[in-house]
Amino acid sequence: MSLSHQPLMEQFGAEVSGVDLVAEISDDLLDELVDALYTHSVLLFRGQHFKPADYARLLHRFGQPKVETRKQFNIRDFPVVSTVGNIEAEDGTPLAFFNRNGEAWHTDGTAACHTNAATFLHAVEVPKQGGDTMYCSTVYAYETMPEELKQKLDGARMLCSFHAHNDKIIARDPDSHAALTPEERAALPDVWHDIVQTHPVTGRKSLYMNRQPIGFDGLEEKEGNTILQQLYEHATQPHLVYRHRWTPGDLIVWDNLSSLHSATDIGPYENDRRLMYRSLVYMTPTTHPLVNLDEINAIFTDSEGKGALVLP
Numbered sequence: 001m002s003l004s005h006q007p008l009m010e011q012f013g014a015e016v017s018g019v020d021l022v023a024e025i026s027d028d029l030l031d032e033l034v035d036a037l038y039t040h041s042v043l044l045f046r047g048q049h050f051k052p053a054d055y056a057r058l059l060h061r062f063g064q065p066k067v068e069t070r071k072q073f074n075i076r077d078f079p080v081v082s083t084v085g086n087i088e089a090e091d092g093t094p095l096a097f098f099n100r101n102g103e104a105w106h107t108d109g110t111a112a113c114h115t116n117a118a119t120f121l122h123a124v125e126v127p128k129q130g131g132d133t134m135y136c137s138t139v140y141a142y143e144t145m146p147e148e149l150k151q152k153l154d155g156a157r158m159l160c161s162f163h164a165h166n167d168k169i170i171a172r173d174p175d176s177h178a179a180l181t182p183e184e185r186a187a188l189p190d191v192w193h194d195i196v197q198t199h200p201v202t203g204r205k206s207l208y209m210n211r212q213p214i215g216f217d218g219l220e221e222k223e224g225n226t227i228l229q230q231l232y233e234h235a236t237q238p239h240l241v242y243r244h245r246w247t248p249g250d251l252i253v254w255d256n257l258s259s260l261h262s263a264t265d266i267g268p269y270e271n272d273r274r275l276m277y278r279s280l281v282y283m284t285p286t287t288h289p290l291v292n293l294d295e296i297n298a299i300f301t302d303s304e305g306k307g308a309l310v311l312p
């Protein structure tokens with residue numbers, strides 16, 4: 001079988017049609033999907049109406065899913081499926097992780113001890129306006145970078161901290177989610193990553209960037225931060241961006257080693273409902289050793305091993 005797809009952008013992205021990912025998928029189809037993901041970096045599928053069980057099954061086909069650290073938003077019985085959005089229970093308890101300041105270009109998982117992560121984002125409820133997600137290619141960004149900058153970044157590393165990012169979100173919006181316990185914090189140590197990565201499958205070079213590295217190796221701190229800022233601007237020029245307007249049933253899967261993404265302004269839908277299922281899956285091979293993910297996942301799974309969130 002050969003997948004049918006249409007490009008989303010000239011540089012990257014494909015809309016794949018004619019597949020049902022809610023049903024069990026064959027090994028051949030999985031191989032084609034993984035190949036398409038690495039070729040195009042961002043894949044869009046429409047008309048996939050997942051229950052959490054179907055979603056979890058699909059994730060496990062691709063690799064090892066991560067149990068999200070904001071664990072009150074991990075769905076009961078399927079803790080590898082987390083929620084993003086703004087829906088609330090009747091008493092006002094948030095039923096999805098809502099990052100009110102989530103508008104910044106980023107790569108998911110840079111603060112974890114693994115690379116080669118794919119994110120799965122699925123629209124369950126979509127507001128009448130807004131809630132779009134934007135994407136661009138970090139392979140294209142690398143390829144179109146000045147040669148001397150490529151040389152400067154050769155071997156340069158950044159020290160990424162999950163807490164630098166997460167603590168800031170909590171400080172800005174203390175009700176957004178619970179602060180991590182000391183044990184949970186310790187499970188997420190800071191980690192060094194090369195700023196230029198060579199994809200373990202495609203062999204293509206790309207930019208792997210973090211918004212607030214807490215250190216650099218091979219670059220002075222000021223220079224490193226200035227270069228990263230320039231690279232974000234270079235990668236996210238408006239004509240290089242795909243902006244997705246969601247419809248319920250859409251699934252977008254993206255390769256974090258070769259793309260950046262950003263949420264958009266929440267203003268247009270503050271009084272409306274948005275609910276997405278969101279998961280991160282570590283695929284093999286990886287350019288960084290896959291260590292102790294089982295242990296990390298156990299720490300972020302509730303005491304019964306079941307996930308916390310019950311959706312109405």
Ligand SMILES: O=C(O)CCC(=O)C(=O)O
Binds near residue numbers: 121262264276
């Ligand atoms: O909510 C969105 O549009 C994107 C959120 C995001 O960054 C993610 O799911 O990783």
Ligand SMILES: [Fe+2]
Binds near residue numbers: 106108
């Ligand atoms: Fe993200």
